Amino acid sequence: MFKGLGYSLKQAIVQIFRNKGMTVASLFAITAMLLILGLFFFLTVNVNFITEEIKDQFDTIEVFLQDDQTEAQAEVIRNSLSQLQGVANVEYISKAQAMEEFKTRWGDNAYLLDGLASNPLPNSLRVTLENLEDGELVAEVSRSMSGVEDVRYYQTEVNKILRISEGIQKGALVVIAFLIIVSVVVVSNTVKLTVMARQEEIRIMKYVGATNWFIRGPLLLEGMFIGLIAALIALGCTWAIYARLMAAIGQQAVILLSTSLVETNFMMINLTWIYIALGISIGAFGSILSMRRFLQA
Amino acid sequence: MIIFDNITKRYGSKVALENATIHIDKGDFVFLVGPSGAGKSTFIKLILKEIEPDEGKLIVAGRDITHLSNREIPQLRRSLGVVFQDFRLLPNKTVFENVAFAMEVLHHKPRVIKRQVPQVLDLMGIGEAADKFPDELSGGEQQRVAIARAIINNPKVLIADEPTGNLDKDTAWEIMQLLNQVNLRGTTVVMVTHAFDIVERMGKREVEIESGQIIRDTKGGIAADV
């Protein structure tokens, strides 16, 4: 692309340190943008993840049996439920099994359950639906059967959650797109200030016969460097925040939403590439955009 | 070395230079004189290819530069050295770096740059100031740095637009000695000035411009070849 890459690299580094004010301003702008972007990425990915989890649970109906039902009676109910239209299969879950499931889900907080004198959970049948449209009817029939204590099927609630999460995801996407545009504009303006401060320098470089690439090279590399550094800073901040967030509410989220949040590692690996690619592109694009005007003849 | 052949330059309807014809030979030392707004800077900007002539033909260093593409301009400028009234040094670069970057533009090796820059700085009498920044130097010293930068690549022509305009009499004369030295080494020098005492004392060729017209071309009071 340009001869004298060594010169460009050296100049880029020297200028970054000599123009501390500009460097800090650009760094701050890109870092802030990436952090806000990271926040929305976090939101989208987690909402998406939770939604998928909810969707998975949504095709089941929990039928709780009265305490006096024997296993044989339960089998009779299980058989008749299996006959219903739209039912894929029915699984018997004993109260002991139910407790095990609970404990796995609560993870580190499971010790809280050890304090219980007796298992308060009922025996139940888990009905997996073949066809979601039949859910309401299956739930109604189950409810009217003798020996059934209670039926849990949250279709309307789940629909509501799905609609909200869809809204959040769409909104976040719009915000992310908007943020990328804003950050390019902000950076190009910051770099423009740098270039304007160096207009004289550029003019002098042209007097001694510098080609446009010779002038552009260091500025472009400088922008990319700043973008990269901003990405690393943003990554560090995000990692610290997310790890802390997971430590603070990760387990609570499990209990409240009955799903976990996306793992820190998964989050960070993705964000690393997103931040670095975006940081460098924003830096480079901002530089080129701001230089164009100053490099004409 | 430089041939203006019936060159006309207009800014809108304003004529800055009209039918200018002049030959400047290799090794010449030429003063461009005339009142403010006469067209002297226009003359120089044409040579530097900052502006295009509207009519006529322009040859510099044996090459027709009447029309050059943006890509060809850097090549031309590498055969020219320029010095301005306001020095135009880069404030955030040291003296060494200010001169070195004219060599870096030509992709010289760092080793070569490290050897040649101190030599030229010594030649200009500012070898001691290599690590200083321009604002730590006097006007005369800054102009010496500017001349060092202008000649480091051995240009065929040195162009100076009022190089002594910001300097006191004694310092101005020192700068003239340096320019004379550069000229004696074979570089053609074209210098714009208002300082008649300097022109007189140097006794070189004078070209006077007024209202865009070349009205006089003499050497030591005698008509020079036109």
Ligand SMILES: Nc1ncnc2c1ncn2[C@@H]1O[C@H](COP(=O)(O)OP(=O)(O)O)[C@@H](O)[C@H]1O
């Ligand atoms: N960029 C420009 N646009 C319009 N007019 C200009 C421009 N540059 C110079 N001129 C005009 O051209 C004439 C010659 O200018 P110039 O060559 O700068 O004069 P000098 O250097 O002899 O003082 C002046 O009348 C000036 O006002």
Ligand SMILES: [Mg+2]
């Ligand atoms: Mg002028």
